[in-house]
Amino acid sequence: MSTQTLLLIAGMMLVTYLPRALPAAFLEKIRPGARAKRFLEMIPYTAMAALIFPGILSADPQRWYVGLLGGGMAAVLAAKKVPVALCVLGAVGVVLVCNLLLPA
Amino acid sequence: MTRRQQYVAGAKAGAPVIFGFLPVAIAFAIAAAQAGMPAGETIGMSAFVFAGASQMMAVSMLMQGAGAGTIIFATFILNLRHLMMSTCIFHRMKGGPLPARLLVAFGITDESFALFMTQPEQHNSIWFFFGLISVTWSSWVGGTAIGAAVSGLLPPLLAASLGIALYAMFVVLLVPHVQHNRKLGLLAIATGLCNLLLSQLIAPSWALIVSTLVCAAIGAFWIEPNPTEEEPT
Numbered sequence: 001m002s003t004q005t006l007l008l009i010a011g012m013m014l015v016t017y018l019p020r021a022l023p024a025a026f027l028e029k030i031r032p033g034a035r036a037k038r039f040l041e042m043i044p045y046t047a048m049a050a051l052i053f054p055g056i057l058s059a060d061p062q063r064w065y066v067g068l069l070g071g072g073m074a075a076v077l078a079a080k081k082v083p084v085a086l087c088v089l090g091a092v093g094v095v096l097v098c099n100l101l102l103p104a
Numbered sequence: 105m106t107r108r109q110q111y112v113a114g115a116k117a118g119a120p121v122i123f124g125f126l127p128v129a130i131a132f133a134i135a136a137a138q139a140g141m142p143a144g145e146t147i148g149m150s151a152f153v154f155a156g157a158s159q160m161m162a163v164s165m166l167m168q169g170a171g172a173g174t175i176i177f178a179t180f181i182l183n184l185r186h187l188m189m190s191t192c193i194f195h196r197m198k199g200g201p202l203p204a205r206l207l208v209a210f211g212i213t214d215e216s217f218a219l220f221m222t223q224p225e226q227h228n229s230i231w232f233f234f235g236l237i238s239v240t241w242s243s244w245v246g247g248t249a250i251g252a253a254v255s256g257l258l259p260p261l262l263a264a265s266l267g268i269a270l271y272a273m274f275v276v277l278l279v280p281h282v283q284h285n286r287k288l289g290l291l292a293i294a295t296g297l298c299n300l301l302l303s304q305l306i307a308p309s310w311a312l313i314v315s316t317l318v319c320a321a322i323g324a325f326w327i328e329p330n331p332t333e334e335e336p337t
Contacts, residue, residue, distance in 0.1 A: 011175075039323075043189075050316045070268035
């Protein structure tokens, strides 16, 4: 492995690990109040929403609606309490069918 | 639940990530090969950095001739979102000695965060999270190794169709929580639109952080705690 790449990987590892580890080291010393607690509890939902949209529109690089169709299938299956892995496969299936029927 | 049962339950909960990570890891390994990175360096990056979006970005910046310093700074900005995710995870996680917490912190990704935070109360131990990230890390590194070995053998049509997998997983994790809580659903939609708007104005990695934090703050004031979700303190 070249020194240049070794430095790059080590640097990327360090700057990625620090934000991951800081709360592990210091969080126990902080007792959040009721409002701060509500804020922390809301973050997973807003973070997931932001991870989904608008990124899902570029799941298919050429056609924005293909990602929406796949995500819609996943949402419908999830609402019917289908296991997570099957929902994901259902979404992949919808995109595969789109790619087979409507070549970009 | 014993530690062993917690670990196994965590590993099982991580199973859907295998579908999501394998294709993305294979795509990353193929891109790295095109950028001229040897297989060992590509697999090493996956094993030690373990953050897909930033690795993909690093490879494309390398192809454009960017220096290591620039790539490391961009990686820092892109992965700063883990700070808020880690805060939530360690706020929820009960117990565990500091060295163990520092070890499992390495496994915090968008996916392990989303899976851990949507688990029922009895799964909030460090052992459950350790089982979960054992599976996510292995599938990421394993997928990279597979991609480095067989780059080009995956049918292009299938490879293109797998891009939806990670998004689908986030949708599946979010839906049960917004399904019976109209305000939470509206908040999720508002967050997505806020992110869309902001990503036109600022870098997408910052748009993600800002929209998540701003909308969570709105939610903290607007949405009443669900009595059944209230944690005993």
